[in-house]
Amino acid sequence: MDNSNVEMNQLLNYTLHLADTNLILAQRNGECCAYGPILEQDIAITNITLDLLGQARNFYQYAALITGNTATEDSLAYLRTEREYKNLLITEIPNIDWAQIVLRQFFYSVYQYEVFKHLQTGADTQLAAIAEKSIKETTYHVKWSSEWVIRLGDGTTESFEKINKALQNIWQYTGEFFIPADYEKNFIDYSTIKEKWISKIKIVLEEATLKVPENIFMQTGGKTGIHTEHMGFILSDMQYLQRTYPGAEW
Amino acid sequence: MVSTEKQEEQKIWKLLEQVSDPEVPVLSVNDLGIIRKVEIINGEVIITITPTYSGCPAMDTINMDIRLKLIEHGYKNITFHSILSPAWTTDWMSEEGKRKLLEYGIAPPQYQSDKKGMKEENIECPQCHSHNTKLLSQFGSTACKALYQCYDCKEPFDYFKCH
Ligand SMILES: [Zn+2]
Numbered sequence: 001m002d003n004s005n006v007e008m009n010q011l012l013n014y015t016l017h018l019a020d021t022n023l024i025l026a027q028r029n030g031e032c033c034a035y036g037p038i039l040e041q042d043i044a045i046t047n048i049t050l051d052l053l054g055q056a057r058n059f060y061q062y063a064a065l066i067t068g069n070t071a072t073e074d075s076l077a078y079l080r081t082e083r084e085y086k087n088l089l090i091t092e093i094p095n096i097d098w099a100q101i102v103l104r105q106f107f108y109s110v111y112q113y114e115v116f117k118h119l120q121t122g123a124d125t126q127l128a129a130i131a132e133k134s135i136k137e138t139t140y141h142v143k144w145s146s147e148w149v150i151r152l153g154d155g156t157t158e159s160f161e162k163i164n165k166a167l168q169n170i171w172q173y174t175g176e177f178f179i180p181a182d183y184e185k186n187f188i189d190y191s192t193i194k195e196k197w198i199s200k201i202k203i204v205l206e207e208a209t210l211k212v213p214e215n216i217f218m219q220t221g222g223k224t225g226i227h228t229e230h231m232g233f234i235l236s237d238m239q240y241l242q243r244t245y246p247g248a249e250w
Numbered sequence: 251m252v253s254t255e256k257q258e259e260q261k262i263w264k265l266l267e268q269v270s271d272p273e274v275p276v277l278s279v280n281d282l283g284i285i286r287k288v289e290i291i292n293g294e295v296i297i298t299i300t301p302t303y304s305g306c307p308a309m310d311t312i313n314m315d316i317r318l319k320l321i322e323h324g325y326k327n328i329t330f331h332s333i334l335s336p337a338w339t340t341d342w343m344s345e346e347g348k349r350k351l352l353e354y355g356i357a358p359p360q361y362q363s364d365k366k367g368m369k370e371e372n373i374e375c376p377q378c379h380s381h382n383t384k385l386l387s388q389f390g391s392t393a394c395k396a397l398y399q400c401y402d403c404k405e406p407f408d409y410f411k412c413h
Contacts, residue, residue, distance in 0.1 A: 040386060040387040040389070040397065041387075043387065043389050043390070043391070044387060044388065044389035047389040047393055048389070050303075050305035050307070050393060051303060051304055051305050051393065052305070053305050054301075054303060054304030054305025054306065055304045055305070057304070057305070058304060058334065125335075128335070129333075129334040129335035130334055132334065132335050132336070132337050133301075133304055133334040133335065133337040133338075134304055136337060136413055137303060137304060137393075140388060140389075143388065144388055144389070
């Protein structure tokens with residue numbers, strides 16, 4: 001490959017990483033539909049899911065354009081194999097309970113906010129446009145999920161126990177947020193993003209009377225296609241229809 | 251030639267007033283401020299449109315409704331361009347649109363979107379016009395709305411949030 005091909009390939013992979021992370025979290029959150037703790041929160045989590053899915057579509061459409069040939073947003077979303085997905089591992093964690101769902105959303109939304117802020121002024125104009133559009137939605141997600149983390153942490157003994165358990169479970173998946181894969185280096189510099197992320201989440205965790213876990217082994221691999229044991233189940237659920245009835249639409 | 255194209259473009263803008271948002275049917279696509287450009291180039295009608303929210307499921311329906319409206323009036327060659335930047339904001343909603351929302355029972359956006367950090371509090375109740383209201387949920391029946399309740403008349407209501 002010559003240089004411009006290498007660059008194109010990096011852009012494609014980075015765009016897919018952004019798309020996949022949103023898609024898999026949307027798939028996970030989508031499982032909450034009709035199972036939220038109360039009606040308003042059922043609507044909230046599914047609205048957030050819709051935003052994530054819409055943003056994923058914008059990234060997939062761009063990735064399809066870069067890929068060319070017969071690639072479409074649907075073929076990229078539904079017809080790749082597990083190792084080809086570049087989503088962050090945090091999106092794959094099973095829902096378990098409401099505490100795990102809101103904490104996962106909180107960590108990811110704060111991260112996404114900082115990434116979008118960075119991309120907005122980046123050299124790639126299409127990524128910048130998608131980021132500019134998406135960040136307005138992400139702002140709501142950050143606010144909603146922060147409030148829930150505080151409410152559960154600074155709530156009853158039981159709610160504290162649940163969110164603290166979620167924290168012990170989920171923290172190990174936040175390390176890879178800031179470790180750039182080879183294809184990312186042209187687009188993003190995680191050093192300032194990491195600083196901002198940590199300081200923002202610390203404020204909320206403190207208000208929630210929660211402590212950032214220390215010396216925890218950090219899981220990695222999502223960005224390069226090495227996934228948790230949950231990923232295969234997610235994909236079989238998500239891809240079943242397109243694989244069984246190729247090209248099905250409604 | 252140029253002037254007839256300009257006239258045609260004006261006609262199309264007029265027709266778009268008849269195409270409504272399927273989720274908030276009282277608003278036309280013009281009221282929403284999502285139509286960014288109407289052009290006629292060599293007989294081709296090009297509509298540039300921007301989505302309200304990334305995942306708004308109404309966008310496909312809106313494109314189809316616009317296409318049908320234009321076909322009904324004899325336009326054949328119609329193309330849609332979707333643009334994301336500059337991102338849609340409720341500041342682009344027409345005053346007429348805000349008035350229609352209120353009449354319909356939905357509180358219209360109350361601030362300019364650049365008032366960052368502005369808390370959306372004391373939203374005017376569309377029923378009794380009291381400002382003594384509270385937020386029930388930031389996420390309402392569609393992506394663009396939040397759910398509020400009025401302390402005075404006790405009615406819950408939708409608020410079209412600033413974006
Ligand atoms: Zn009232």
